[in-house]
Amino acid sequence: xxxxxxxxxxxxxxxxxxxxxxxxxxxxxxxxxxxxxxxxxxxxxxxxxxxxxxxxxxxxxxxxxxxxxxxxxxxxxxxxxxxxxxxxxxxxxxxxxxxxxxxxxxxxxxxxxxxxxxxxxxxxxxxxxxxxxxxxxxxxxxxxxxxxxxxxxxxxxxxxxxxxxxxxxxxxxxxxxxxxxxxxxxxxxxxxxxxxxxxxxxxxxxxxxxxxxxxxxxxxxxxxxxxxxxxxxxxxxxxxxxxxxxxxxxxxxxxxxxxxxxxxxxxxxxxxxxxxxxxxxxxxxxxxxxxxxxxxxxxxxxxxxxxxxxxxxxxxxxxxxxxxxxxxxx
Ligand code: 4AZ
Numbered sequence: 001x002x003x004x005x006x007x008x009x010x011x012x013x014x015x016x017x018x019x020x021x022x023x024x025x026x027x028x029x030x031x032x033x034x035x036x037x038x039x040x041x042x043x044x045x046x047x048x049x050x051x052x053x054x055x056x057x058x059x060x061x062x063x064x065x066x067x068x069x070x071x072x073x074x075x076x077x078x079x080x081x082x083x084x085x086x087x088x089x090x091x092x093x094x095x096x097x098x099x100x101x102x103x104x105x106x107x108x109x110x111x112x113x114x115x116x117x118x119x120x121x122x123x124x125x126x127x128x129x130x131x132x133x134x135x136x137x138x139x140x141x142x143x144x145x146x147x148x149x150x151x152x153x154x155x156x157x158x159x160x161x162x163x164x165x166x167x168x169x170x171x172x173x174x175x176x177x178x179x180x181x182x183x184x185x186x187x188x189x190x191x192x193x194x195x196x197x198x199x200x201x202x203x204x205x206x207x208x209x210x211x212x213x214x215x216x217x218x219x220x221x222x223x224x225x226x227x228x229x230x231x232x233x234x235x236x237x238x239x240x241x242x243x244x245x246x247x248x249x250x251x252x253x254x255x256x257x258x259x260x261x262x263x264x265x266x267x268x269x270x271x272x273x274x275x276x277x278x279x280x281x282x283x284x285x286x287x288x289x290x291x292x293x294x295x296x297x298x299x300x301x302x303x304x305x306x307x308x309x310x311x312x313x314x315x316x317x318x319x320x321x322x323x324x325x326x327x328x329x330x
Contacts, residue, residue, distance in 0.1 A: 031166060031167070031170060031186050031228075031229070031230055031231060032173060032174070032231050034172070034184035034185050034186030035185060036102065036184060036185075037167060037182065037185045041102065041185070042183065042185065043145070044060040044144055044145065044146055044238075045058070045167050045169075045237060046058035046068070046099050047098040047099075047104065047169045048068055048072060048097055048098075048136070049095065049096040049098075050072065050095060051094045054169065055072060056069060056233065056237075057234050057235065057254065059236075059250055059253070060142055060144055060147065061146050061147065061250065061285055061288035062146050062288045063138075063141035063142050063146065064140075064141050064142070065135050065137060065138070065146075065285040066099075066112075066135070066138060067133060067134070067135055067250075067281070067288075068134050068135075068136060068235070068253070069133065069270065070085070070087075070119055070120050070123040070132040070270075071235065072134055072235055072236045073090060073117050073119040073134025073135075073136070074086055074087065074088065074090075074123060075088045075089060075090045086119075087122075087123045088119070089119045090117055092113070092116055093114075095117070097111070097136060098111055098112075099142055103182055103183075104169055104180065105181070110144060112138040112139050112142070113139045114139065115137050116137035117134060117137075118135045119133075120132070120133045122276060122280070130214045130216075130217040131280065132217075132218075132253070132255040132256070133270050133272070135281065135284050147238065147248065147250045148247075148249060148289060148290040149250045149272050149278070149288050150250065150273040150289075151273070151291065152292065154244075154249065154273070154293065155274065157249060157251065158190055158219065158241055158251040158273065160189075161190065162190045162241050164187065164188055164189070164221050165185060165187055165241070166229075166234070166237065166239050167183060167184070167237055167238055167240075168183065168184060168230060168234030168254060169233055169234070170184075170230060170231045171234075171260070172231070174261070176231075176232075186228045187228070188221040188229065188267065189222070189223065190220070190221045190241075191219075191220040191222065193220075195266070196219070196266060197213045199258075200268065211256055215271075216275045216276060218255065218271055219239075219251075219268075219269050220267065221267055221269060224263065224264065226262045226264070226265065229257065229260045229261035229262075230254040230257070234254045235255065236253055237253065238252075239251055239252035243290070244293075249273070250272060252272055253270045254267065254269055254270075255267075255269050256268050273289075
């Protein structure tokens with residue numbers, strides 16, 4: 001009897017997972033109010049397919065790691081899709097990643113499969129839209145230069161008012177029937193947290209697109225009058241701002257919003273460069289960050305030793321004191 005009940009439960013779980021799968025595989029919306037990216041631009045922006053159809057955008061943050069949205073990695077989806085968010089990941093073989101092409105058909109792209117999917121372990125804990133980050137490990141290191149996540153010490157580059165660049169393969173209108181043939185790019189100002197909190201207050205129904213704003217794990221960008229925004233399919237794509245030296249830094253990743261480009265409803269982005277999401281990324285891909293300003297960068301290649309290394313004392317034989325984590329397979 002007990003065995004039968006377990007069998008029925010298993011079947012229910014499998015059916016629920018398959019339904020979630022079918023719903024989550026429906027492509028989301030692209031950038032509204034932007035223009036097509038020029039060939040050769042934004043090579044690190046990834047076009048991510050899930051279960052054979054276009055699903056999400058992402059950013060190459062290290063030779064082997066592409067960052068996308070938590071809800072693009074979670075097998076169970078997001079509350080904004082009417083589904084239960086969990087860190088249970090899609091199996092790696094379901095993903096395809098294209099880099100280095102502005103074309104949706106991937107002409108000329110560097111193509112990858114995925115060998116590991118890490119959904120932020122806190123993706124479940126907030127309202128299903130916080131910690132909206134997944135890291136995809138590529139089969140082989142990319143030959144394309146990654147975009148670096150900003151240093152904590154560069155915080156002023158993502159202050160309210162900063163003009164950010166958004167890019168993605170998503171739809172160009174809220175009700176578009178499909179994504180455009182080319183990656184779109186636009187600029188939107190970062191808003192204050194207070195403005196975003198009033199646009200996405202807590203305590204509302206989370207069944208609609210309106211999740212609530214969490215300033216620790218989210219930031220917002222958009223014009224008060226709307227008109228320019230990320231949309232379905234841009235999820236996981238980059239929000240970039242220029243560092244002091246003019247290089248673009250990755251500051252946030254497209255997460256959700258109430259529709260697309262509506263007045264008073266800015267786009268909501270996962271806050272990558274500080275707080276809990278930064279800590280999650282640092283645990284997986286520590287080389288994804290630009291060095292803190294003022295930190296002396298180690299010279300490339302071997303580090304010259306200024307002082308001769310002291311000889312180890314013979315009587316100290318304790319092993320393993322500085323044992324390092326097992327290196328990841330490369
Ligand atoms: C989406 O479904 C999506 N306007 C991404 C961003 C926004 C809305 C929807 C923000 O992928």
